[in-house]
């Protein structure tokens with residue numbers, strides 16, 4: 531480690547709250563699919579800031595939009611009408627086949643908005659005292675008190691009790707358990723169609739169909755958390771398009787503005803009727819710069835046909851990961867995922883594997899102890915996929 535890195539690490543530990551287990555890597559700059567450390571060493575970025583920089587780092591078109599908008603209008607608050615946020619909301623709703631957007635600043639905030647809307651819609655539009663939100667084991671929905679309560683993983687809740695009421699978690703892939711849990715008190719079912727933090731676990735088509743059927747039969751809202759899966763990541767613009775379901779509420783964040791903080795809760799006209807002026811708000815949501823950048827992100831995704839590209843490159847990458855599983859059956863259990871949201875599941879804890887990959891010059895991530903997770907920029911060149919597979923083969927053979 532360089533002196534510069536060691537000094538940065540010490541200063542970080544002195545002044546920033548210790549909430550992250552950080553990589554032994556200081557990033558001095560980033561461009562496209564490469565990160566550069568303080569010694570000038572380059573790394574292939576297979577994480578994209580955890581599924582955020584989908585178009586690659588420091589994209590010139592986005593830098594230009596950012597700079598232009600910074601000289602035109604940055605922030606006036608949501609007390610005023612602003613063209614940038616309307617243009618983005620129009621483009622996003624038309625791409626998703628939904629009607630209305632609430633713009634905010636993060637994934638947790640988008641899920642908070644969804645939970646609040648579900649409760650308020652039930653009470654004010656449906657005139658039902660239904661407030662519970664049913665979620666799935668293994669899910670991850672954020673770190674605010676409501677969203678960590680919704681999250682189906684015990685570790686995020688430790689020492690934060692008392693937790694808010696009105697959340698029920700049911701086992702994964704068990705339609706009968708979900709059916710039992712959805713009662714007259716239920717406002718909504720909230721699911722990730724491919725669990726990200728939960729270990730890159732795609733739901734089966736049958737289960738998703740059952741979830742939608744239960745929601746429709748019992749007249750509760752189907753809310754899909756696409757914070758990690760949305761914006762082309764899975765090889766469809768939204769993961770719900772793989773499953774042919776029609777959610778009532780969809781939450782987005784991560785890839786929306788390619789690295790600027792933005793969240794969105796997207797819904798139908800009917801359900802949006804649950805909100806009224808004063809019911810919910812955020813100071814920064816939908817500001818000029820993030821909205822202008824997010825509109826440009828949508829344009830690039832469409833013009834560069836990134837959704838289709840993600841599908842083909844994701845299939846190629848997954849095929850290569852399957853080959854590794856066949857080659858190293860004693861170490862690897864399976865390869866899974868959709869599009870460029872992929873996981874290589876080890877039989878034993880795999881912390882050593884991401885560290886070995888890092889030493890080879892590749893940045894990936896380990897989740898649920900045994901799952902090496904790949905969430906690269908959607909523009910990742912094929913040569914980088916091949917180089918990643920070669921590096922993995924080296925590491926697994928060693």
Ligand SMILES: Cc1ncc(COP(=O)(O)O)c(C=O)c1O
Nearest residue numbers: 636637638670671672726757758
């Ligand atoms: C599926 C999902 N939901 C919600 C969140 C929370 O988003 P944020 O960290 O922007 O609050 C995340 C973040 O990893 C996520 O993956």
